[in-house]
Amino acid sequence: MNQKSRAECDRWPTAVADRVVAWTGGHRPSAGGRRVLAVEGRSGSGKSSLAGAVADRLGAPLIRMDDLYAGWDGLSQGVVALRDWVLRPLAEGRPAIWRRWDWAAGEYAEEHPVPDADWLVVEGVGAGAHRAYLSGVVWLNSPAAVRKRRALDRDGETYEPHWDRWARQEDAFYAAEPVRERAGLVIDN
Structure with a gap:
């Protein structure tokens, strides 16, 4: 990546994060007393960068x-884990504790309690699936070739052999869950 495009990438989440935070202004709590914002889109669309900037703000x-x-075959299981470990407990006024998937060991590892806060930001494919628990969904659009280049630049050899496998899961998930159509804010990236 050349210096100009690196600088543009660094500014992008900052400017868009301000727009997203302004958009969240009137959102009501959705999971107990917590407001939950899902940042959704296909792999490589820019979700991680934007969600990090929004969560900071x-x-x-x-x-x-x-x-x-x-x-690599666990998209659906991750969506269920989000509901069962995080969203449902918060909605019921209970502590939410999730377990991190250890990609090297191939199993769930340590537990992480969800800290108290007014907001919770969840990012990734499937984050916007559980509409009843969400205050808002932001969808990021990016062309497939751009997304693939970004994802492989980010994760390289680790992701490359799994790109098509993961894309098929995304296709199946979004065919069953019209998350983009339900998003309150759609951003082209």
């Missing part, structure tokens, strides 16, 4: 779906 904990997926 909101003073919110951030849960990355990459930590919940049960490996």
Whole structure:
């Protein structure tokens, strides 16, 4: 990546995060007393960068779906884990504790309690699936070729052999869950 495009990438989440935070202004609590914002889109669309910037501005904990997926074939299991370990307990006024998937060991590892805060930001494919628990969903659009280049630049050899496998899971998930159509804010990146 050349210096100009690196600088543009660094500024992008900052400017867009301000827009997202302004958009969240009137959102009501959705999971108990907590407001939950899902940052959604396909792999490589810019979710991680944007969600990190938004969480910083909101003073919110951030849960990355990459930590919940049960490996390269675990998109659906990660979506269920988000609901069962985080969203449902918060909605019921109970502590939420999730377990991180250890990609090297191929199993769930240590537990992480969700800290108290007004907001919780969740990012990743499937973050916007459980509409009843969400205050808002932001969808990021990016062309497939751009997304693939970004994802492989980010994760390189680790991700490359799994790109098509993961994309098929995304296709199946989004065919069943019209998350983009339900998003309150759609951003082209």
